[in-house]
Amino acid sequence: ATPTALLVGTGRGAQLGILIRGPEVLEASRGIDTVVLDKTGTVTTGAMKLAAMHSARAWAASVSSERDRADGGRDGGGHAGRDGDGDAGRDDDAELLRLAGALESASEHPIARAVTNAARETLGSTSGKLPAASDFTNHQGYGVSGTVSERLVMVGRRELLRQHGIELPAEVAGLLAQAESQGSTPVLVAVDGSFAGVLIVSDAVKDTSAEAVARFTAMGLSVVLLTGDNAGAAHRVAAEVGIEEVIAEALPQDKVEAILRLQEQGRTVAMVGDGVNDAAALAQADLGIAMGTGTDVAINAAGITVMRGDLRSVADALALSRRTLRVIR
Ligand code: ADP
Numbered sequence: 039a040t041p042t043a044l045l046v047g048t049g050r051g052a053q054l055g056i057l058i059r060g061p062e063v064l065e066a067s068r069g070i071d072t073v074v075l076d077k078t079g080t081v082t083t084g085a086m087k088l089a090a091m092h093s094a095r096a097w098a099a100s101v102s103s104e105r106d107r108a109d110g111g112r113d114g115g116g117h118a119g120r121d122g123d124g125d126a127g128r129d130d131d132a133e134l135l136r137l138a139g140a141l142e143s144a145s146e147h148p149i150a151r152a153v154t155n156a157a158r159e160t161l162g163s164t165s166g167k168l169p170a171a172s173d174f175t176n177h178q179g180y181g182v183s184g185t186v187s188e189r190l191v192m193v194g195r196r197e198l199l200r201q202h203g204i205e206l207p208a209e210v211a212g213l214l215a216q217a218e219s220q221g222s223t224p225v226l227v228a229v230d231g232s233f234a235g236v237l238i239v240s241d242a243v244k245d246t247s248a249e250a251v252a253r254f255t256a257m258g259l260s261v262v263l264l265t266g267d268n269a270g271a272a273h274r275v276a277a278e279v280g281i282e283e284v285i286a287e288a289l290p291q292d293k294v295e296a297i298l299r300l301q302e303q304g305r306t307v308a309m310v311g312d313g314v315n316d317a318a319a320l321a322q323a324d325l326g327i328a329m330g331t332g333t334d335v336a337i338n339a340a341g342i343t344v345m346r347g348d349l350r351s352v353a354d355a356l357a358l359s360r361r362t363l364r365v366i367r
């Protein structure tokens with residue numbers, strides 16, 4: 039090998055905002071045939087927004103009033119269908135958001151930011167600051183729990199509530215399925231051990247992601263979307279950017295497993311991610327690439343960091359390593 043060419047490649051990368059940990063990283067990228075992309079914050083902006091909210095009590099009232107209605111007219115708009123108890127519904131929604139937002143202010147997950155921002159925006163003028171959370175616990179890949187205003191609050195995916203023996207009303211399944219089929223992420227909330235409601239969040243695909251995926255494909259690379267999010271949200275994003283292979287509902291350890299399984303199939307894998315939950319998979323991959331907009335944990339686990347949070351830089355990085363290695367051999 040010619041170390042000079044590797045050093046030149048590393049220097050060229052720096053000019054392009056592609057930080058390569060060392061010349062050996064370019065050598066390790068030889069033969070990459072598969073690119074695995076994390077969804078949230080990598081393919082999507084990661085700037086999740088609260089799209090809808092259904093507190094258990096207000097929503098139960100709207101479900102029953104819907105049942106009473108002979109014409110069966112559906113209430114797609116959340117608040118719109120509630121008649122007599124509209125004020126109570128709003129109070130319950132506000133309380134749900136206050137507790138969940140206060141707890142999530144201790145987390146850096148994109149979902150947490152969406153919930154806390156919505157809570158601050160909605161309650162800011164009326165209720166002042168969010169209360170403090172104590173006993174905060176991050177259930178990596180599942181959600182969070184803690185104490186807010188002397189109430190035990192839990193926010194996360196349905197498995198988190200199930201693990202803690204919290205039962206969901208039968209009607210919730212339909213609401214979750216509907217949100218997921220629309221590509222959103224439903225987040226469940228429990229208070230003092232009982233189901234308290236659902237927050238529905240979603241984020242947008244970066245406008246550069248589809249172009250990057252097209253470039254990966256043109257380079258002869260297989261592209262896989264890997265996410266802890268639900269299958270509906272994962273498939274919506276995959277379809278939007280032109281990815282056919284999807285692995286969804288992956289816990290952090292499942293992400294490592296997924297990379298291993300691809301490697302066992304004889305594939306040489308580049309993994310691209312930004313989150314704490316991606317770090318182990320980045321380390322396991324033949325080449326780990328972190329988004330410079332992501333967490334330090336991901337950056338430290340990766341061989342390459344692209345400064346711009348733009349997947350086209352990842353395509354640039356792979357093209358650069360190919361060119362550099364071609365000079366050598
Ligand atoms: P991703 O691969 O999309 O970054 P994660 O592994 O971080 O996903 O999380 C998987 C799922 O766990 C999320 O889709 C969400 O349902 C739940 N979750 C994780 N952290 C939180 C949190 N702070 N608040 C609510 N839900 C969370």
Ligand code: MG
Binds near residue numbers: 079080311313316
């Ligand atoms: Mg992510």
